[in-house]
Amino acid sequence: MVLESRPLVPLIGFLAMGSDPTPSIEMTAKRLECICQSVSMGQGQEVHARKLIDRGLREGIWVLLQNCHLGLEYMVEIMEQFAELEKEPEKVHETFRLWITTEVHPKFPITLLQMSIKYTCEPPSGVKAGLMRTYDSMSQDFLDYSDSPFYLPLIYTISFLHTVVQERRKFGPLGWNIPYEFNSADWLASCMFVQNHLDALEVGQNISWTTVRYMVSAVQYGGRVTDDYDNRLLGTFCRVWLTDQLFTENFQFYKGYGIMAFKNIPEYLEEIEKMKTVDPPQTYGLHTNADITYQRNVTQELLDTILSIQPKESSSGGGETREASVYRQAKEMLEKVPPNFDPNEVKERLRFYGILNSMVIFLRQEIDRMQKVIMLVRSTLKDLLLAIDGTIIMNEALRDSLDNIYDAKVPQIWLRRSWSSSTLGFWFTEFLERNMQFSTWCFQARPFSFWMTGFFNPQGFLTAMRQEVTRAHKGWALDMVALHNDVTKYTYEEIKAPPPEGVYVHGVFLDGAGWDRRNSRLCESTLKVLYAALPVIHVYAINSTAPKDPKLYQCPVYKKPCRTDLTFITPLWLPTIKNPDHWILRGVAILCDIK
Missing domain, CATH: 1.20.1270 (Substrate Binding Domain Of Dnak; Chain:A; Domain 2)
Known part of the structure; x- marks a missing residue:
């Protein structure tokens, strides 16, 4: 790109989630022995940007303007300034380059886009590409930092976790309820904490896993996470992977994905190069069906884009x-x-x-x-x-x-x-x-059974049911009454009478898992069946606020496939013979509507 560019042709980078081109630009400048100065745009930063561009035009330095979607008026000014300078090219130093990074914005000046070289820097796709980028940008000194036998496996585990949390984003709500911008700063902060923690250990002392898990899942990566169920997922990853099992020879994140612990960067790169380019969804803790969800989302996005750019005028042809x-x-x-x-x-x-x-x-x-x-x-x-x-x-x-x-x-x-x-x-x-x-x-x-999808305020419906049950029992207080549920074996058509207490709810679906009707418990999804219809659920209230049985999976219920705080209704508890952590990694939820 640098070879193709000219002094008065800006290079505009569109920011993609989870990647920042700034380090690459600065590294390129260093390699070409150019000075690179940057300004992050925002309120009142135009003055500094003007001074920097004037200096760049005189001295031939590279200027990097970051987050330019926050300074759109100044972008128009740059466009006019460069158009004027085209008439007097002798005023421009031949090594001057203007780099711009911006989020996609509908009001970004089109003329500036047309006169620029445009690029985007997307996060790597897949475990192989993610690990390759992490270890390629790592220095040998970083790898040699500690002699502790725990150091190299821990750094590799955090790098693997970093790739997995980024990759889960592409699966939509199955991966994360809200797509977070995890980036290399989170990875570096976690690695630095591990370095400090290992430095503080006495000889023969074991790692404090509780501390490491908390710092990684609640502070370094968890600092970005705003959804309670996403927090639970991140905590589960750390609880499952960050254990003493990590240092055993046969430890694997998933079949074929073991721990690498080499002394030199080239050895890592050589071994990573041998990995598969495409990973099964199980690598990220998901079911095989998650790949269908991903492909469908990509196709839907493409079709929506094609539809949105169709001409809106009436056709003059027949029909x-x-x-x-x-x-x-x-x-x-x-x-x-x-x-x-x-x-x-x-x-x-x-x-x-x-x-x-x-x-x-x-x-x-x-x-x-x-x-x-x-x-x-x-x-x-x-x-x-x-x-x-x-x-x-x-x-x-x-x-x-x-x-x-x-x-x-x-x-x-x-x-x-x-x-x-x-x-x-x-x-x-x-x-x-x-x-x-x-x-x-x-x-x-x-009705004997309620279609919860058909309510504007399903939370209000469940609260009204709790009030109804509380009033029916003398001495019960509403704040001491909690929701509980049983999944029946009945279909909606088989319900001929209301329950003695509480309500029957029908028309809900499991996303990310299947339902074993014979044993009334969670099971793996059937291949190519994305949603499993649940039988009628009996939801009622109990006079106890004690924690639920830890063997039950706490399954969030959402109104729509888009899982946010706005569509969240309540948790329900589902029986399972597998550890509930398994279903947390699968991203299992109940949806009222799958359209």
Whole structure:
């Protein structure tokens, strides 16, 4: 890239998660015996950047402007300055180079992009590439730092862990609930802690594994982690790998991935070169099916990108126009939109159930929210039909609705008031099913089993159930009552009566594991089956806040496949004959909706 570049052609690097091109740029400058000065952009940094560029133009040094998405106005200034200098090239030193690093930003000046050399520095893919990058950038002095027999295996284990935590990101929510920017600074901090810890050990004294695990999982890497279940995963990796077993000859992270302990860097590089280029998902603690999830996510992203750059104008060729297609779909949907709930009828029915009953209060809140969605859908579809006919003006919201309905996506105005879904078809089906559940509950009878996916606030549903159980028992206090559950052997169709206490919940799926119906416990996923439907679950409350049985796997329940704090509902406890750590590494969770 340096050979291709010219003084007035900036080199723009797009930052990818988990990689930073700065060390590579500085190393290249050192190798070519150039001075490289950097400024990190942000508020008030333009003054320093101007001075540095002026100095670079005079003296021929390399200038590195970092995080330029935080100084977009200054990017326009650079573009104009370079355009002027093109007229007087004699004012520019021939060894001057301008390096820019930025995150992808929609408002970055396009002209500057067009006049630049663009590159991106992605993190290495796979264990082999990750270890190769780590050991290639390591110095021999770093490897020779300690004579302790524990030192080299520990450094290799942290390097392997570093690669695994980065690689798990590509598997989406199965890998990490939130994709974190783990980078080489975390690896270096962990290695330096290991050096200090080994220095502090007396002769014959063993490693304090509790300390090492805590520093790696809760401080060095854990400092970036914000999700409780991701913290649990990181802690499990350290608990499984950072043990005395590490120093035995037959220790393996996974079949074929043992410990390397050599004295010289070239020996490591030679051995790493022999490793497989593509790793099975089990290397990262995941099931074989995780690879299907990864491939599907990549394909979906590609198709979404292709769809987003399609022309939005009406086609002049034959066939149905965009407007005609949307008009037909909107008309069909409008015919299926259910009528509004009659407030007086609803009030009458709720009074019959007992207006102060906690479950009835929950139902009233859900119906109020559903009413707003029904009214919004009806008004949007009516306005869209009128706008396509030319009776009213097509505003921004209607234009967005037209584009999204044509692309089989959910209009933004609906998403803001309702729930997310991958396609309009799935969303509209769920819309009708939700309405059906509320209508049946309100105007016929309380369901024997509840479809938890159909609630706006499933946490509120479980809290209402806890209140109901607490009130039924004299002397119980709500803050001393905890949720518990049993997975039954029944399907939804087999439920003919409500449970004596608590609620039955149906329509949930296991992600990352399968379900053994005969023995009612977790088992490995069936090959090529990504989600396993769970039988009806009996959720109830117990008058105890004592910790649950450690042999049970604490499985988080999420509303959608996107696992964040916003979609988290509650943990449920599932029986297993394997150690629960196995399922933590598998990333097992219960999803209410898999679309």
